[in-house]
Amino acid sequence: APRSTRPTERFASHRFPDRRPFDQMVKLSYIAAAVGLAAHVVDAFVAPGASLSSLPTTRSSINTAATPRARTGRTTPVMAHKFEADRKMRVAVIGGGPSGSCAAEIFAQEPNMDTYLFERKLDNIKPCGGAIPLCMIDEFQIPSEKIDRKVRKMLMISPTGKEVPIGQTLKADEYIGMTRREVIDGFLRERAEKFGANVVNGLVTKIDLPADGSATAPYTLHYSNYNGKKTGTAETLECDILIGGDGANSRVAKAIDAGEYNYAIAFQERIRITDEQMSFYNELAEMYVGHDVSPDFYGWVFPKYDHVGVGTGTVIDRPAIKQYQNAIRARCEDKIKGGSIIKVEAHPIPEHYRPRRVKNRAILVGDAAGYVTKCSGEGIYFAAKSGRMAAEAVVKLCKGGTMLPTEREIEDTYLRDYDGKYGPTYAVLDILQQVFYRSNPAREAFVEMCESEYVQQVTFDSYLYKKVQGNDPASDIKLLFDTVSSLIKNNYIRTDIPKDVPIWNPVESLQRLPANKGK
Numbered sequence: 001a002p003r004s005t006r007p008t009e010r011f012a013s014h015r016f017p018d019r020r021p022f023d024q025m026v027k028l029s030y031i032a033a034a035v036g037l038a039a040h041v042v043d044a045f046v047a048p049g050a051s052l053s054s055l056p057t058t059r060s061s062i063n064t065a066a067t068p069r070a071r072t073g074r075t076t077p078v079m080a081h082k083f084e085a086d087r088k089m090r091v092a093v094i095g096g097g098p099s100g101s102c103a104a105e106i107f108a109q110e111p112n113m114d115t116y117l118f119e120r121k122l123d124n125i126k127p128c129g130g131a132i133p134l135c136m137i138d139e140f141q142i143p144s145e146k147i148d149r150k151v152r153k154m155l156m157i158s159p160t161g162k163e164v165p166i167g168q169t170l171k172a173d174e175y176i177g178m179t180r181r182e183v184i185d186g187f188l189r190e191r192a193e194k195f196g197a198n199v200v201n202g203l204v205t206k207i208d209l210p211a212d213g214s215a216t217a218p219y220t221l222h223y224s225n226y227n228g229k230k231t232g233t234a235e236t237l238e239c240d241i242l243i244g245g246d247g248a249n250s251r252v253a254k255a256i257d258a259g260e261y262n263y264a265i266a267f268q269e270r271i272r273i274t275d276e277q278m279s280f281y282n283e284l285a286e287m288y289v290g291h292d293v294s295p296d297f298y299g300w301v302f303p304k305y306d307h308v309g310v311g312t313g314t315v316i317d318r319p320a321i322k323q324y325q326n327a328i329r330a331r332c333e334d335k336i337k338g339g340s341i342i343k344v345e346a347h348p349i350p351e352h353y354r355p356r357r358v359k360n361r362a363i364l365v366g367d368a369a370g371y372v373t374k375c376s377g378e379g380i381y382f383a384a385k386s387g388r389m390a391a392e393a394v395v396k397l398c399k400g401g402t403m404l405p406t407e408r409e410i411e412d413t414y415l416r417d418y419d420g421k422y423g424p425t426y427a428v429l430d431i432l433q434q435v436f437y438r439s440n441p442a443r444e445a446f447v448e449m450c451e452s453e454y455v456q457q458v459t460f461d462s463y464l465y466k467k468v469q470g471n472d473p474a475s476d477i478k479l480l481f482d483t484v485s486s487l488i489k490n491n492y493i494r495t496d497i498p499k500d501v502p503i504w505n506p507v508e509s510l511q512r513l514p515a516n517k518g519k
Helices: 020-035 039-045 066-070 098-108 134-139 181-194 251-255 275-280 318-331 380-398 407-436 440-449 453-465 473-492 506-511
Strands: 089-094 113-118 149-151 153-157 163-166 176-178 198-200 202-208 219-225 233-239 241-244 263-272 284-288 299-303 308-314 340-350 362-364
Touching: 089 098, 089 219, 089 233, 098 113, 098 181, 098 241, 098 380, 113 181, 113 202, 134 176, 134 380, 134 453, 149 299, 153 440, 163 453, 181 198, 202 251, 241 251, 241 380, 251 362, 263 318, 299 318, 308 318, 380 407, 407 440, 440 473, 453 473
Parallel strands: 089 113, 089 241, 113 198, 153 284, 241 362
Antiparallel strands: 149 176, 153 163, 202 219, 219 233, 263 308, 263 340, 284 299, 299 308
């Protein structure tokens, strides 16, 4: 296949922008990736004096790390502007998913601000794996009845069919929550409404930006207000703060020219199986890796309330997504045999941050901003967290609804804090995906690595609590040796590992953003 369409082409093109201040960190991060240690290794080995908030946080093909760096070294602050309208300050939140609802909940508690939350389908069943970490359940006070299943075990299945159970390091009260988006989204949206948000069953069709980029003039939203009807009524609303929590195809992002990003297509079938078959998945989820199920991601079987979600995803071979879906269904056929498909779902997953996440008083959160991690594809927690962090920053800047914040103030609070807290996680998971999802020998090594109790401890602790969990240099060195040995063995000695199939999709390759896009 031509170079541009080889399975490894997107990994080969990876570059870190402006590497000079962080050469030591980058080199050590690649070693960390080889041994499968996540964000805590970045924290442990970052170059002396370097700031975690300034590290490259996403794929450099879009140069997204440039935004945080551009905020450093400012000496003259840009002050907020006094709000002088003869009404309360208005906030419009577009999108009623976790990011929008969690933002609206914070705004609604400010008595001097009116909050409007727009959602086209209040009963929307969004395609999603539905996994949430334990810390989200506590932090966002998710009732236990909103959790379909509590997963305490995971089964990793390699290209050769090697099965590695993980989860033995979990405590009795630790688990991964499995949810349905129609349930969790509805709960968060209804809670925002109880706090005082005005929920509008409407579709925003057009956004008029403030003339000449005015720092005080309002935005004008044009929308169809359905209010439970099949046909919407055309209406408009002026607002002073605009939050885009409207997903990967964000209308807010388009309106503010936030730039494009590469995206994966995730495909999932909800399959109802017998009670006996469901008992196998009572506290178990499965992850399958192999070129047959995805050339750059993984396939999954996640348990839901009374069915399982079976799916896969890819960014480099999107036209073949149904082929990969057929493969994941075939790999788990013995466990779901006779099951009936009750729903087929597909949706885009951002591959990196948007080039621009704030413009004037318009702010992107969740998938609209590109907050989905590589390697795991996790997005629900980061959507909810980004919505809350953005709203908290803006409420503080608005000083009781009396001041309109500037773009610079929002960047220096919301973006700075979010990037500083989660940027290294995105960076290292990006590296992990490039190292271990690039070929079947590497995927086989990845599954073998998961046999390590140390890897399981670090992985689950990092996922469940979103915090750096300890550092054991002796275990790191041992794991490095074991993993490098496994990579060498699987690439050069073993002959039973299935070969990767070259990808030929020249039209699709041209649609992906080139390495220098946005620079």
